[in-house]
Amino acid sequence: MRKMTMPLLKREVLPIRTETDVVMVRQAVRRLTIEQGFGLVDQTKLITAASEIARNALDYGGGGEAQLETHLEGGKKGVRLIFEDKGPGITDIAQAMTDGFTSGGGLGHGLGGAKRLVEHFEITSTPGVGTRVVLARWK
Amino acid sequence: MDRIPILRMGSFLIVTIQVDMHDRLAMALQDDLTSKIAATEAKGVLIDISALEIVDSFIGRMLANISGMARILDAQTVVTGMQPAVAITLVELGLSLPGIRTALNVERGMELLRTSLAAAGEPDAEDDDAAFEA
Numbered sequence: 001m002r003k004m005t006m007p008l009l010k011r012e013v014l015p016i017r018t019e020t021d022v023v024m025v026r027q028a029v030r031r032l033t034i035e036q037g038f039g040l041v042d043q044t045k046l047i048t049a050a051s052e053i054a055r056n057a058l059d060y061g062g063g064g065e066a067q068l069e070t071h072l073e074g075g076k077k078g079v080r081l082i083f084e085d086k087g088p089g090i091t092d093i094a095q096a097m098t099d100g101f102t103s104g105g106g107l108g109h110g111l112g113g114a115k116r117l118v119e120h121f122e123i124t125s126t127p128g129v130g131t132r133v134v135l136a137r138w139k
Numbered sequence: 140m141d142r143i144p145i146l147r148m149g150s151f152l153i154v155t156i157q158v159d160m161h162d163r164l165a166m167a168l169q170d171d172l173t174s175k176i177a178a179t180e181a182k183g184v185l186i187d188i189s190a191l192e193i194v195d196s197f198i199g200r201m202l203a204n205i206s207g208m209a210r211i212l213d214a215q216t217v218v219t220g221m222q223p224a225v226a227i228t229l230v231e232l233g234l235s236l237p238g239i240r241t242a243l244n245v246e247r248g249m250e251l252l253r254t255s256l257a258a259a260g261e262p263d264a265e266d267d268d269a270a271f272e273a
């Protein structure tokens with residue numbers, strides 16, 4: 001795990017209130033990964049992970065917001081994404097991370113799959129308060 | 140609401156997804172395709188995703204659902220043109236799309252559908268005369 005004190009280049013905040021917002025998050029992440037010089041596979045992995053987490057925030061968290069950040073750490077360029085909702089939270093994170101587990105209608109690959117697609121993954125959730133997921137990848 | 144257009148060509152239905160779909164659009168496509176298979180008695184469905192920059196678990200599930208529903212309605216489905224970066228990401232995400240037939244491009248996808256329908260003894264599998272009688 002990398003330490004999270006990375007020099008921040010830029011931050012933007014996007015709402016996640018509708019399905020169209022999820023599309024906007026994907027497109028913004030695409031733009032930032034291109035700006036940071038990511039290759040196509042790395043771009044695709046981070047966008048896909050962001051799509052899973054943004055959808056979770058909407059479907060299970062009742063909406064929230066995404067903070068999209070670009071960083072430069074020791075010459076390495078990175079993109080860090082923070083998703084926050086004020087939903088019911090997740091009582092058993094270990095179970096929610098398991099492939100095949102879903103409380104909705106999905107395939108249950110969202111959280112566990114998203115974790116495999118990034119280099120840094122962090123999830124904190126408090127029942128009744130909300131859920132926060134941090135994703136990051138470096139070039 | 141926007142809709143993804145579905146083209147009919149003989150006994151095949153052809154869809155090319157050119158936009159970054161939000162979830163409801165994907166669900167609408169799934170419903171539209173299923174009704175159209177039943178209405179047109181289509182035997183094959185080709186879905187080209189060469190313009191899709193990502194396939195996440197939701198879109199993956201939609202493709203699997205379409206393929207499964209089509210099978211129950213006696214039609215075969217082939218998904219064509221998946222970009223290599225999308226394929227790599229999908230597998231890492233944990234989705235190997237079991238039960239979905241794929242081809243590298245539309246041409247090979249059509250060939251696959253024709254061959255497998257001919258093998259199944261569908262009389263009009265090679266027949267393009269009936270095309271566009273929408």
